[in-house]
Amino acid sequence: MNGSRGFFERAFSLASLPSRPEALRGIRVLELATRIFGPATTDYLGEFGAEVIKVELPLTGDLMRYVAPEGFYWQDVSPAFLPQNRNKLHVGIDVRLPEGKELFTRIAQKSDVVVENLRAGTMDRWGIGYRQLREKNPGLVYAANSGFGQWGPYARGRASYDATAQAVSGMSAITGFPGRPPVRVGLWIGDFTGSLCSAIAILAALAARRRTGEGQMIDLAQGEALIRALDWTWMYADISGRDRERSGNRDVTFSPSGIYRCADGFVAISARDDAEQGALAKTLGVSTATPEDVAPFAAPRTCAEIVRIGEEAGFSAAPVQGGRDQYHNPHLRARGTVWELDDPLYGRVDEFGPVPKLSESPGRIKWSAKPVGYHNEEVFGGLLGLSEEEREELEGKKVIGKWADAPGARPPHGEAGGPAGGGEKEGPAR
Amino acid sequence: MRSFEQWAKEATDPEIAAGKPEALPGLRVLELSPGHFGGMVAASVLAEFGAEVIKVEAPGGDPARSYAPEGIAIAGTGLPFLSEARNRKFVTLSLEDEEGARIFRRLAAASDVVVETEGPARMDSLGLGYQALSRENPALIYLTLTTYGSFGPDAGRQVKDSDLLCQALSGVPHVTGDPEENGPGEEFQVPTKTGNWHGWFAEGLWGAFGVLAALMHREATGKGQMVDVAGADAMMKFVDYNITWMHTAGRERRRTGKFDPAVFPYTYIRCRDGHTFIAAYNDEAFESLMHIIGRPELAKDPRFRTGPDRTRIENEKALHAILEEWSGLRTADEILREIEEYTSKKSGHGAAVVTGRVNRPLETLSESNWWDRGCFSRVADPVYGNLLLAAPPWKMSGTPPRIRSVCRPQGADNEEVYATLLGMTGRDLSSLRARGIL
Secondary structure, three states: OHHHHHHHHHHOOOOOHHHOOOOOOOOEEEEEOOOOOOHHHHHHHHHOOOEEEEEEOOEOOOHHHHOOHHHOOEOOEOOOOHHHOOOEEEEEEOOOOHHHHHHHHHHHHOOOEEEEOOOOOHHHHOOOOHHHHHHHOOOOEEEEEEOOOOOOOOOOOOOOOHHHHHHHHOOHHHOOOOOOOOOOOOOOHHHHHHHHHHHHHHHHHHHHHHHHOOOEEEEEEHHHHHHHOOOOHHHHHHHHOOOOOOOOOEOHHHOOOEEEEEOOEEEEEEOOOHHHHHHHHHHHOOOOOOHHHHHHHHOOOOHHHHHHHHHHHOOEEEEOOOHHHHHOOHHHHHOOOEEEEEEOOOEEEEEEOOOOEEOOOOOOOOOOOOOOOOOHHHHHHHHOOOOHHHHHHHHHOOOEOOEOOOOOOOOOOOOOOOOOOOOOOOOOOO | OOOHHHHHHHHHOHHHHHHOOOOOOOOEEEEEOOOOHHHHHHHHHHHHOOOEEEEEEOOOOOHHHHOOHHHOEEOOEEHHHHHOOOOEEEEEOOOOOHHHHHHHHHHHHOOOEEEEOOOHHHHHHOOOOHHHHHHHOOOOEEEEEEOOOOOOOOOOOOOOOOHHHHHHHHOOHHHOOOOOOOOOOOOOOOOOOOOOOHHHHHHHHHHHHHHHHHHHHHHHHOOOEEEEEEHHHHHHOOOOOHHHHHHHHOOOOOOOOOOOOOOOOEEEEEEOOEEEEEEOOOHHHHHHHHHHOOOHHHHHOOOOOOHHHHOOHHHHHHHHHHHHHHHOOOOHHHHHHHHHHHHOOOOHHHHOOEEEEOOOHHHHHHOHHHHHOOOEEEEEEOOOEEEEEEOOOOEEOOOOOOOOOOOOOOOOOHHHHHHHHHOOOHHHHHHHHHOOOO
8 A cells, every 4th residue: 555655656746747758749739729629629639748739810819818707817818718728839820821721731741630620611611621631641630620510410500609519419408406497517518528529539540540551530529529428318318208307416326415515615425335325324314315314414514524424434525616626725736637837938827737647658738828929930940941031921921920919819018029049039910 | 522511421420430440459448447437438438449348347247237317227237337338348257356356467467458446545455456467567558537536635535436526526516507696595506516427427538538648658668557537637627717717816717607707698598498508799799699689779788789798797687688588489499590590691700699409308319410420329239128329429530439239248248258368268267156256
């Protein structure tokens, strides 16, 4: 036991992490995407060492830059833009212009993966879709993320947001309380679940490519990812002919497991097997515990007390945490789940860290999101080998460019320079 | 040239998946996830992509087989297990027995991946922890799924991982549901969990992601490793910008029910046959929506003129009521048709009026779109009958995932697995069976 504790402390040490290898080193990912479902996909790959080049329209860039909670910008960046745009190289290309398409294609030729989340068929119409790119790069893995897929009755031009997926999938109908309206989950759960599914398929496609050398197209619809996640809902509907009811905060499979009000907030009480059910019943002094028994037990006690009672008795309990609890939680900081980052542009930024902790090739956050076109020189000069004159000409034609002088797009006030050691000389795009 | 849509369908339709190669053939996964749906999800994802998954159950069967909402079970196995037991081989093995544990070590030595949900303390006590197994098989990728993870101050907490614990710690219920208006309110004005096991599902998905990333590293170096996923961390990652907002502004996400702090309308509204989603939050889209509901003058109403005007809570309430006056007289489909008719003539921001019926599960099942897209599969089994499964969500042109089987009874593949992998004879198996090890 102690031996394995020691092993874990060494294997997962955050201090030694920067010198460890990265799992996806050498994989280059090209992103043409906005908001969440697309950017989060590449962010998950970037956490494990893929080089992600994020293409944005010059000046305004990804519209997620302007989704600012209660209008709040920090150092001229929205905190809602940061979490799904770490470790990326930001370039500004107007892919609607012929020379912009050509630049995009040239980067795609040097890439392993393309991720986009435009409306179905848009990239193909622009001449930079999978059909065109695979001619230049047969090994390319191309992920098309969308609301309703690249083909099928709902695919044609139908727009979709996260909540559309929550609605049409059936997820909302089974979330919430009996006799009350269906509940939309209060986060972009369709976007993030879809993003993770897309990243998984990309890794599977890369595994296949090692054998065959061939790339492929992945079509992932976020509503379909949520359908997959609804566990026994479908089999139940099919067999009983009934809709699964909303059951509020009870897990009907493990009754009386659920979320209960306690003296200082809310607590989850969980009993997933006979041993835990028995322990809970014994604690409550009943033969079979019901929600009506648990509620008065929980109400006068603090969450910590209930967790301790559960540990001693043999059932499980945990606090219903919010962001504030998580931010200040030493366990999450020790795991790097709340990641403490020193960013060259913004200084200290705490972010969500990688979820899976790998003992040999751990994920990491190396830098935070950056302004539009922040890495233009590095990518156009370094990767594509364009000379300074060529870059200036493309800038003059507005094919490539940088940030608009506006909150959300630009560097922090008074910080118009480039990355440390970088060659940027100019300020906002003209 | 064919249309892109036509091409994409021909290239990725799950109907033709069976004739194509798989992404992970030859990858052997040993699954030990008693009573744990998240572990099943992780193994299912790998199995859908073609891995050979061997599920190890105690001789009496996995406790998850007895999970049976409303008591519905088929041949002794409940619907949750049946919905996530696809594409596996099923063996039995008692790990309580020393010989059983030894057999598990031999299986692990012959495998590429172990998925376990018992946690390091218990696995070490059985001699089946990562360090022990990796000594015999250094290329092994060892995925462990627990509520708090294998390291960090809370790693030793005595809990049995469940969807509910993962959800509670993730922060998802904290931001879901109706807020209290003045002090403790109605029973439903509380942090609300998702109806499905999304905590477990996210835990399993991240587990599969971690295994695939580790596999990339193994291809490059030959080295295996341990992949540690905390169920609490898994869905936490999906709670938008919670941590960066705390860091930059000292603010956290809270429950806002049908209202939204940043964009409105972006909400569910009542309609004649249930509820539907409606969004039109930029100025041009909002103007479109006001035309659609026959109230164009409201686009210039001082309460609703700009984004910040529309997201003041009293104005959100007023606007929600106005929208329901209109939607209450129409079905969700009529609303969709009216919106599409109007927005098809628009382009750009003005077309961003988005809707979609809040489907009850039977309504989703009644829409041909999902069947055309291959989102559902009926799979027949001689023991469990003809069952409806949610299919893998990925459409892929080269190596598409697929469903090969729905479920088998515990131990159904004992003979095949123990004979081919470990060279056991019929007599070995009878002896193990007689001693209660299989």
